[in-house]
Amino acid sequence: MRIPDKNLAEVFDRGFTVVEGFLDKTTLSDAQDALWEIYPRPEAYFADPEAHPKFAKSQFAGLRFFPYPSWALNKVTVYPDLIDAAERFLRTTEIDCYKIELWAKYAGAIDYDQHHHRDYENHTIVVPRADQLMPQMTCFILLSDVTELDGPTKAVPLEKTRQVPIGVTQTEMGDFFEDEVSVTGPAGTILIYKTDVFHRGSNFKAPGRSRFVMPIDFKPRGWRWQGKLAWPDRTLNPGWKEAMVNMTPRQRDLFGWPPAGDPYWNAQTLSDVALRYPGIDLSPYGGQVRATAGLNPA
Ligand SMILES: O=C(O)CCC(=O)C(=O)O
Known part of the structure; x- marks a missing residue:
């Protein structure tokens, strides 16, 4: 679905917005099926967590960078309504998709609680501007239902943290917990946020739960102090060639294709x-x- 103007305005005013029903049903269910080429299905994981020890090594062990073996996942990253939202939010069609991840979490693998932080620390080598010019658009697309039990992202409205200089990237554990908002919603929901918003990952509140999300980030082209991944370094990974062949010129352009x-x-x-x-x-x-x-x- 097209992200309404009021939600993009909310990203500037509040720092984030949550839109349910963003992905159409077919795109979502195809992407969900393709997850199991990469991750254990929840029932397989919970039948024997010790058979999957890598998820216990770190909170970030379930991260996988683009590309993915299946077009069904790769095509989510260039979903036309996502490109449209990025162009409208960044107020230019000259944009780069600078980072794409998939992130699987399984309850009990590890404690996923984090303190609040601002993502810009590893998305730019300087800091975001307080006047909101030159923003980056960071997103999480939920590929599984996320309730309060499922380790939702917790985001703090900008108005609560205006006194914290933008140069500060981390808070102490517990700070702003009373102000945070849980990003919950059915699979297909999108969270759009800015890189100066304090937010954090949280732990599951019940056993046997899992969460699958796709974080995707955009920036205006040419601002070389922003970024994260270098796409030429990802071209040997399974799925890259198929993705480039299947994409339209507009979609390829997001990756720097001439x-x-x-x-x-x-x-x-x-x-x-x-x-x-x-x-x-x-x-x-x-x-x-x-x-x-x-x-x-x-
Ligand atoms: O997984 C989440 O919900 C948020 C994680 C996060 O903000 C981070 O690791 O930077």
Whole structure:
């Protein structure tokens, strides 16, 4: 669904917004099915947690960076209403998707409680501007239902923390707990927040529960002090080529793919990119150029 203007305004005013029903049912259920190519199903995990010791090693052990083996998960990251929201929030169509994760948590694997923090500490090498210019748009898409029992993210409305200088990134455990709001909702819900908002992960409140979310982050293009992942470093991972082949030029552009009309494209690059990405339609970038192994036209 299209994120209403009032919710994007709420991100600026309150620091975050929560919109239920963001993903359509098919996209959501396809993505949920694809989770089990990566993570143990909850019933499998809870049947024998000790068979999955890695989830006990750290709160972050369930994190996996983009790309994923299945297009069903990769396509969530370029969901048209997500791109639309990022363009409207960042007030430009010149945007980068700079970080994509999947995050699985299983009750009892470890204590997932955190103190409040501001995410900018590892999303920019400086600090966000207090006047809200040049923001980054950070999101969590819930791929499982999240109730109070399921370790919801807890976010503190900006008005409660205005006295804390933006240069402060962490609070003591317990600070602002009385002001925090739980981000709950059915699978398909999106949380959009800013990188200067205090928030934290929380622990499960019942056994046998699990939580699966997809954090996805956008920034305006060209502000080189912001960012997190370098996409060229992810291209050898399963799913990257299929994702690039399946994406539209608009969607590829979010990852830094050269746009149509860019001087990068010539007969040689069209031919060799087609060799690297079998099946890709490069006609938007310069017409049909047949990829021919061993031939390297000028
Ligand atoms: O998992 C969550 O709900 C939030 C985690 C978080 O904010 C973090 O680790 O930076």
